[in-house]
Amino acid sequence: MLQTCAKCGTQFYGAGCPECDYPPIPADPRERKRTRRWGCVFMGAGLGVILVRILCPDENPLWPVVVAGLLFLLTGWAIVVQPKGRLTSALGGVVCAGLACLGFYAALAPGEIGGGIPLLPEAWNQVMGRMAFGGGACLTMAFSLWLFYRAWKPHRAKE
DSSP states (O other): OEEEOTTTOOEEESSSOTTTOOSOOOOOTTHHHHHHHHHHHHHHHHHHHHHHHHHSOOSSOSHHHHHHHHHHHHHHHHHHHOOOTHHHHHHHHHHHHHHHHHHHHHHHSSSOOOOOOTTSOHHHHHHHHHHHHHHHHHHHHHHHHHHHHHHHSOOOOOO
């Protein structure tokens, strides 16, 4: 239902005004503590992924695992710190760029992609899987570039 904010007069749908955040939602005193714990869990998972891969080497390339671990680590740090402003867009851009790198690696790396539709030939499943990974990586890279643009260019205040 369309509502009008009593504080600033903006019309909006939903529970709170997107312009001035009125009426404020009462804060749960334990929410920040829970959020920090989850951020620490993500950081621990990222470090664990990197350490396990470094301590147990195999013939696969090291960089995709390190990128995935760093993405978890960076996301956990962002959850704990909760940055504001341009830094949020920059962190989002870095995370999306990392995900795009992993998607391009999956699409272009040698070897087979497992899974697929059982009734289709294996060659078709490989092409469809690589197209899906490549298309998703292109979209994620475009989103990353948009986030970097938002971090670089200052936001104009509404009049």
